Amino acid sequence: MTDRTTLEQEIAAEQRHLDRVYARLAELRHFAAQAEKDGYRLARVGNFGALVERDAMVFHAAQRRHVLDAEHEGLVFGRLDLREGQVLHVGRLGVRGEDAETLVVDWRAPAAAAFYQATPAQPLGVVRRRTISSSAERVTRIEDDLLDPAAAPPDMAVVGDGGLLATLSRATGRGMRDIVATIQREQDEAIRSPASGVTIVSGGPGTGKTAVALHRAAYLLYSDRSRYAGGGILVVGPSAVFVEYIASVLPSLGEETATLRSLGSMFPGMGATRTDPPEVAAVKGSLRMRRVLERAVRDAVPGGPGELRLLYRGELLRLDRRELDGIRDRALGRGARRNESRRAGFDGVFAALWAQARRLGIGRLPEQRAFEDEIAERPEFREFLKAWWPRLHPRHVLGWLARPDRLRRYAAGVLSRAEVGLLVEAYRALDVEGLTIADVALLDELDALLGKPLQPKRARRDPFQLAGGVRELSTHADRQRAAREAARERPEDYRDFAHVVVDEAQDVSPMQWRMIGRRGRLASWTVVGDPAQTAWTGDPEELTRARDAALGRRRRHQFELTTNYRNSAEIFAVAEAEIRRLYPDLALPRAVRSTGVAPVELTVPAAELAAATVAAVGDLLGEVEGTVGVITPVPRRDEVAGWLAGRAAPRLQVVTSLQAKGMEYDGVVLVAPGEIRADPGSGVRTLYVALSRATQRLVTVEPTG
Numbered sequence: 005m006t007d008r009t010t011l012e013q014e015i016a017a018e019q020r021h022l023d024r025v026y027a028r029l030a031e032l033r034h035f036a037a038q039a040e041k042d043g044y045r046l047a048r049v050g051n052f053g054a055l056v057e058r059d060a061m062v063f064h065a066a067q068r069r070h071v072l073d074a075e076h077e078g079l080v081f082g083r084l085d086l087r088e089g090q091v092l093h094v095g096r097l098g099v100r101g102e103d104a105e106t107l108v109v110d111w112r113a114p115a116a117a118a119f120y121q122a123t124p125a126q127p128l129g130v131v132r133r134r135t136i137s138s139s140a141e142r143v144t145r146i147e148d149d150l151l152d153p154a155a156a157p158p159d160m161a162v163v164g165d166g167g168l169l170a171t172l173s174r175a176t177g178r179g180m181r182d183i184v185a186t187i188q189r190e191q192d193e194a195i196r197s198p199a200s201g202v203t204i205v206s207g208g209p210g211t212g213k214t215a216v217a218l219h220r221a222a223y224l225l226y227s228d229r230s231r232y233a234g235g236g237i238l239v240v241g242p243s244a245v246f247v248e249y250i251a252s253v254l255p256s257l258g259e260e261t262a263t264l265r266s267l268g269s270m271f272p273g274m275g276a277t278r279t280d281p282p283e284v285a286a287v288k289g290s291l292r293m294r295r296v297l298e299r300a301v302r303d304a305v306p307g308g309p310g311e312l313r314l315l316y317r318g319e320l321l322r323l324d325r326r327e328l329d330g331i332r333d334r335a336l337g338r339g340a341r342r343n344e345s346r347r348a349g350f351d352g353v354f355a356a357l358w359a360q361a362r363r364l365g366i367g368r369l370p371e372q373r374a375f376e377d378e379i380a381e382r383p384e385f386r387e388f389l390k391a392w393w394p395r396l397h398p399r400h401v402l403g404w405l406a407r408p409d410r411l412r413r414y415a416a417g418v419l420s421r422a423e424v425g426l427l428v429e430a431y432r433a434l435d436v437e438g439l440t441i442a443d444v445a446l447l448d449e450l451d452a453l454l455g456k457p458l459q460p461k462r463a464r465r466d467p468f469q470l471a472g473g474v475r476e477l478s479t480h481a482d483r484q485r486a487a488r489e490a491a492r493e494r495p496e497d498y499r500d501f502a503h504v505v506v507d508e509a510q511d512v513s514p515m516q517w518r519m520i521g522r523r524g525r526l527a528s529w530t531v532v533g534d535p536a537q538t539a540w541t542g543d544p545e546e547l548t549r550a551r552d553a554a555l556g557r558r559r560r561h562q563f564e565l566t567t568n569y570r571n572s573a574e575i576f577a578v579a580e581a582e583i584r585r586l587y588p589d590l591a592l593p594r595a596v597r598s599t600g601v602a603p604v605e606l607t608v609p610a611a612e613l614a615a616a617t618v619a620a621v622g623d624l625l626g627e628v629e630g631t632v633g634v635i636t637p638v639p640r641r642d643e644v645a646g647w648l649a650g651r652a653a654p655r656l657q658v659v660t661s662l663q664a665k666g667m668e669y670d671g672v673v674l675v676a677p678g679e680i681r682a683d684p685g686s687g688v689r690t691l692y693v694a695l696s697r698a699t700q701r702l703v704t705v706e707p708t709g
């Protein structure tokens with residue numbers, strides 16, 4: 005225990021430093037604003053050199069001002085006292101004093117690494133590590149770790165009981181927080197892993213895999229900004245709720261350039277949120293679907309013309325279905341893509357008609373070219389071509405799978421009869437219910453198989469055009485800003501990302517790996533996940549193959565995280581007991597925090613499930629300050645949401661056990677856990693996920709009878 009005076013003195017000392025930093029910051033902000041103004045004034049001087057100078061000045065000044073504003077809150081959060089007596093303050097960005105002395109080191113800079121990596125066993129020259137908490141511009145708390153007692157001067161104060169636990173017990177808001185002040189050593193190693201190749205991070209629930217993945221994105225943007233901001237970073241998460249949950253982390257680190265996508269929104273214009281039952285997802289996600297889709301894209305259009313009849317100079321020219329199919333097959337030979345091969349198909353029709361006209365010995369037949377031109381002018385012929393070989397959108401072709409006769413044909417010898425039955429059932433109400441998340445990867449595959457229609461080149465959008473059609477761009481700074489914005493607003497089907505982050509990777513199906521892989525051909529990767537949490541019930545070997553194909557031969561760097569920072573030890577014990585049913589010997593993370601509150605297990609008659617759930621939710625909303633999640637079996641989501649309609653949003657969220665992937669709530673009410681477990685494929689693993697979402701309170705409500 006530290007005595008009060010020492011604590012107050014230490015806080016006061018940190019406050020003095022913080023005051024100095026903020027004063028300097030105000031000065032820098034003032035300089036930046038001034039520089040911007042001076043830059044514009046230089047313009048009036050007029051010569052070219054002055055203009056260039058002005059542009060650069062205004063650009064840097066504006067950029068600097070933006071960063072200074074974004075990183076104001078919690079700017080300084082750490083301090084290192086080194087062996088030689090040197091003191092370093094660590095913060096969200098680097099700040100230098102008037103004489104270029106370092107006031108704050110950026111957390112991503114090499115000099116700050118020791119803040120995260122030093123331990124008593126390996127102090128890395130650090131004697132004391134201090135975590136500083138502040139609110140607005142006031143220091144509110146400090147917590148020290150004495151890492152090298154032998155090297156500590158006798159008057160060195162050590163206060164608090166470690167910054168991490170204090171942070172972990174705070175209630176959470178609706179979005180995820182950044183953890184920049186309390187990143188732990190094993191996490192830091194993964195965050196700073198080499199930029200190239202593939203960084204693979206695994207670990208049990210709550211070990212910070214998502215946090216690491218996002219901080220790594222920020223680290224990469226810092227260490228090689230032009231490469232990663234220029235090419236772009238894609239962050240892929242399992243669901244729309246999850247993407248919403250993590251959306252604020254990067255902006256809180258001052259980074260807004262990454263593209264966040266859920267698996268259901270990877271394809272332009274799509275935002276699927278519906279999930280399939282695991283056994284259906286296993287079929288839709290299997291690599292064998294590629295074969296099924298390949299057959300579909302070669303098939304005749306449903307309702308298309310079965311033959312072509314054309315009266316030419318009194319003779320009937322006729323191509324029947326077999327001939328038309330033959331022409332289409334030949335045009336699509338050697339992997340040609342359907343939307344790109346219309347011309348070849350049309351040429352095939354012309355050639356067949358010409359051959360027929362010659363065979364029939366039609367009198368005064370013109371040259372072949374003139375014959376074709378003549379036919380091409382005929383409206384009924386043009387109508388035929390349009391109907392026989394239309395431009396196809398992937399959505400059209402996916403719709404063909406909803407016709408059982410077609411599906412059976414495409415799947416013959418590829419899928420089992422039972423698998424076809426599952427798909428027939430799944431696609432029965434496609435028009436009404438819309439696509440599921442798993443369908444989006446099929447759309448993307450179809451898109452690759454169909455290709456893009458060849459279109460005349462359009463005039464490119466003027467990248468320097470400002471909003472509202474104003475073309476006037478006064479400075480290089482404006483141009484830079486416009487270019488940055490253009491980068492941020494990449495086209496929806498942009499694919500050349502410089503880095504791809506895949507979160508909850510254990511749930512990415514083989515077909516989804518192909519979809520993500522298409523966006524990361526030139527990328528380095530960060531892949532995080534936990535195999536014990538997967539809902540995938542398909543072929544594991546196929547999954548490995550698809551993942552390896554997406555990641556290619558890039559060098560891999562593996563990291564394992566071992567501490568669960570989310571769940572109280574009491575809650576994780578329940579989750580642990582669940583997963584042990586399946587994997588008795590699995591290495592599990594250690595939950596570091598105990599609340600002394602045991603999870604509550606309620607068993608109620610089925611008729612009372614609604615009332616018991618509503619009561620439990622009411623209690624939890626009173627007991628925790630932050631969010632409450634209600635997790636349900638997939639088929640029960642809407643029913644349960646109905647029971648709770650009108651309740652305490654935005655603190656309350658109702659999600660299915662599959663949407664709960666990656667999520668975190670302070671209190672969780674888990675409805676009908678037995679129904680989740682009952683799924684023979686992935687029930688236990690999905691229940692394990694649901695049981696490991698709560699930070700403070702867990703209530704399970706099990707219906708009987």
Ligand SMILES: Nc1ncnc2c1ncn2[C@@H]1O[C@H](COP(=O)(O)OP(=O)(O)OP(=O)(O)O)[C@@H](O)[C@H]1O
Pocket residue numbers: 168171172180181182183186187188191207208209210211212213214215216534569570665666667668696
């Ligand atoms: N070093 C840390 N300091 C403070 N909080 C941390 C730290 N590491 C992780 N956390 C917190 O622990 C919680 C779990 O982290 P995260 O969601 O990244 O875990 P995860 O491994 O992705 O979990 P899951 O696999 O269960 O989805 C989050 O609230 C995160 O902010």
